[in-house]
Structure formats: structure tokens, C-alpha cells
Amino acid sequence: MTILISDDIIQATKMTESELKLEIAIMLFEKDKISIGKARRLAEMNVLEFQKELAQRNIYIHYDVAELEEDIKTLQEMGRL
Numbered sequence: 001m002t003i004l005i006s007d008d009i010i011q012a013t014k015m016t017e018s019e020l021k022l023e024i025a026i027m028l029f030e031k032d033k034i035s036i037g038k039a040r041r042l043a044e045m046n047v048l049e050f051q052k053e054l055a056q057r058n059i060y061i062h063y064d065v066a067e068l069e070e071d072i073k074t075l076q077e078m079g080r081l
Contacts, residue, residue, distance in 0.1 A: 018044065022053065030059055035067045037074060 005020070013020055022043040029039035040050035054061060075081045 025050075026053070026057065026059065029054075032062065035070055036061060036063065037067065037071055 010017060010020060015023070022045070025034075025039040025043035028034045028042070029036060034042070036047075036050065040047055043050055043053075045053070051061065072081065
């Protein structure tokens with residue numbers, strides 16, 4: 001699914017597209033709606049960049065077995081395991 005956000009909404013936020021993606025990703029992660037892996041992909045950041053952003057905002061990482069399994073699957077798909 002693709003979500004289209006019109007330019008006037010992006011301009012109203014006074015954020016860049018990347019900043020808006022980051023804010024959405026952090027909000028969804030913080031509400032436990034998506035995993036850290038999905039959130040960092042939405043924000044188009046690597047793991048360390050996203051974790052640093054969370055730390056700067058005093059947002060704690062919640063990481064469970066399901067997220068570990070998801071990360072293992074992602075690494076296998078990328079050929080890194």
C-alpha cells in the first residue's frame with residue numbers, strides 16, 4: 001500500500017519529507033504499532049541512526065522475541081546469515 005501525502009500538508013508541517021517519515025515512524029514505534037525494524041525502514045535509516053534518534057528523544061527500545069525473529073528473517077533475506 002502506498003500513502004500519498006500532498007505537498008500542502010507537508011508544507012504545513014514545516015518539515016521535509018524525510019523528517020515527516022521519521023516522525024511517523026517514531027510515533028508508530030512508540031505506540032508499539034510497528035517493530036523497530038519496520039520503523040527504521042519507514043524512516044529510511046540504518047539501525048544505529050534510528051536507535052540514536054530514539055535515544056535523543058528518551059524513547060526506550062522495546063524488543064521482544066517476535067522482533068528478533070523478524071530481524072533474523074530480514075538478515076536471511078539479505079543474505080547476511
